[in-house]
Amino acid sequence: MNNPEMNMKFMQIAMKHLPDGKKFLDDKGIELxxxxxxxxxxxxxxxMNEAYELGKEQAAEQTN
Structure with a gap:
C-alpha cells in the first residue's frame, strides 16, 4: 500500500512518539x-503499513 494520506497519519503517530525513542537512545549513550x-x-x-494491511485483511475475513 502506498497511500499518501495514510502515510501522513502514520508519520504523525511516529513523530508523536519520537521524543520517547530519542530519550531512550540518549539514555543508552547513542546520539542521533x-x-x-x-x-x-x-x-x-x-x-505500520504492514500492520495496517494485516488488520484490514483480518477485518475483511471476520465480515465474510
Whole structure:
C-alpha cells in the first residue's frame, strides 16, 4: 500500500512518539540527529503499513 494520506497519519503517530525513542537512545549513550533517524522512521512506516494491511485483511475475513 502506498497511500499518501495514510502515510501522513502514520508519520504523525511516529513523530508523536519520537521524543520517547530519542530519550531512550540518549539514555543508552547513542546520539542521533534527525538525519540519522530518517531511515528508522522509514522502517517504522513500513512496519505500520504492514500492520495496517494485516488488520484490514483480518477485518475483511471476520465480515465474510
Amino acid at each position: 540527529n534527525m538525519e540519522d533517524l530518517q531511515p528508522m522512521l522509514e522502517l517504522l512506516l513500513n512496519v
